[in-house]
Amino acid sequence: MTRWTRTRRLPPDLVVLLVGGGLAVLVVLLHVAVPRAPWAPQWGEPESGMNIYFDVAREQNLPTWFNVSLLLLAAVMAALAGALARAANNRAAVPWLGLALVCAALSLDDLTSLHERLHSVGVRIGGGSGLTYAAWLVPGLAFAAVVVLAIAMLFRRVRRRAQLLLVLGLGCLLIGAFGLESLGNAVLQAEGFGRSYAYFLLAEEFLEALGAVCLLAAPFAELRIERSADELRLSYRPRPQTAR
Numbered sequence: 001m002t003r004w005t006r007t008r009r010l011p012p013d014l015v016v017l018l019v020g021g022g023l024a025v026l027v028v029l030l031h032v033a034v035p036r037a038p039w040a041p042q043w044g045e046p047e048s049g050m051n052i053y054f055d056v057a058r059e060q061n062l063p064t065w066f067n068v069s070l071l072l073l074a075a076v077m078a079a080l081a082g083a084l085a086r087a088a089n090n091r092a093a094v095p096w097l098g099l100a101l102v103c104a105a106l107s108l109d110d111l112t113s114l115h116e117r118l119h120s121v122g123v124r125i126g127g128g129s130g131l132t133y134a135a136w137l138v139p140g141l142a143f144a145a146v147v148v149l150a151i152a153m154l155f156r157r158v159r160r161r162a163q164l165l166l167v168l169g170l171g172c173l174l175i176g177a178f179g180l181e182s183l184g185n186a187v188l189q190a191e192g193f194g195r196s197y198a199y200f201l202l203a204e205e206f207l208e209a210l211g212a213v214c215l216l217a218a219p220f221a222e223l224r225i226e227r228s229a230d231e232l233r234l235s236y237r238p239r240p241q242t243a244r
Contacts, residue, residue, distance in 0.1 A: 013165065013220035020070065020213030027063050028206050030054045056205040059113055063205065070212035071107035074219075075100045081219035084236040092236075095154035096219070102150045103215060105143075106173075115140055133185035137178060144174060159237065162221040165214045172211030180204040 034054045035044040043050040056063040082096030109115055115136045122128065122135025132138055151170050155163055184200030191197065226233045 011161075011221070012223070012225065013161065013217040016217040016220055017165070017213060020216060021210060023066065024206060024209040024213060027054075027066050027209065028056065028202055031056045031063065031202065031205075057201055063209075064110065067209055067212060068107045068111045070209065070216055071103050071110060074212060074216040075103035075107065077216060077219040078103060080234075081222055081236065084223065084234060088236040088238075090157070090236055092154060092157035092222070095150070095157055098150045099154055099215070102147050103212075106147075106212075129189065131182040131186050133189045134181060137182060137185075140178070144178065147173070158218075158222055162218045165218040165221060169211045169214030169218065172207045172214060176204045176207030176211060180207065 031054050035048075035051050037043050040050070042048055045051060052058050053061045054063070055061065058064075078096050078100035082093045082100060085091075085096055086093035118136040118139045119134075122132065122138040122140075125138050126132070127135030127138035148170065151166050155166055158166070180200050180203050184197055184204060187200060188197045222237050224235045224237050226235070
């Protein structure tokens with residue numbers, strides 16, 4: 001008879017949070033450091049290949065790949081949590097699958113800059129100046145509501161640590177994508193692309209990456225990892241007595 005024991009190392013959600021958060025900091029540091037490398041002053045040119053590759057404000061580069069990867073992994077882990085919850089007859093199964101779809105949609109948007117294609121729609125409904133200088137923010141509120149709804153449905157059916165990670169992830173994403181984006185846009189329109197706007201941009205991109213890390217860590221908080229002599233087994237944690 002196989003004897004299973006629980007692993008006693010650091011909780012996997014904490015490992016994901018520490019590693020992912022550290023990598024998010026590294027991406028920001030590379031953005032800052034690469035253009036200032038004393039041995040390669042040409043990297044500081046705005047259109048330098050190295051500058052573009054590490055610039056968090058550009059697309060199709062390392063920061064974009066990092067964010068897309070985080071969101072795709074979060075989608076995969078949420079789907080896995082949903083499948084394991086279904087096998088355990090846990091009512092969190094469908095909300096986990098909903099979060100998986102939301103994370104997949106966010107990764108697609110990050111990869112293809114889909115939100116930028118909503119600019120004309122945003123202008124028609126009142127965006128395009130001040131806090132909504134990036135007019136896509138206005139129609140983007142509709143998708144933000146979907147994200148909030150998906151996490152709210154899941155929140156009631158998971159343990160406290162997963163709840164905390166979901167709330168932190170949601171907060172970081174909303175503050176970064178809407179709060180700091182709006183304030184940064186107002187600064188950009190008033191002062192142009194200067195140091196103040198650069199600070200807003202860095203904070204925005206870091207918060208969005210940290211939010212994705214939190215959403216990736218949340219499913220790990222609900223999984224139980226057990227091992228025998230020669231294999232590991234994943235299962236969904238029993239539902240808390242207070243969950244409904």
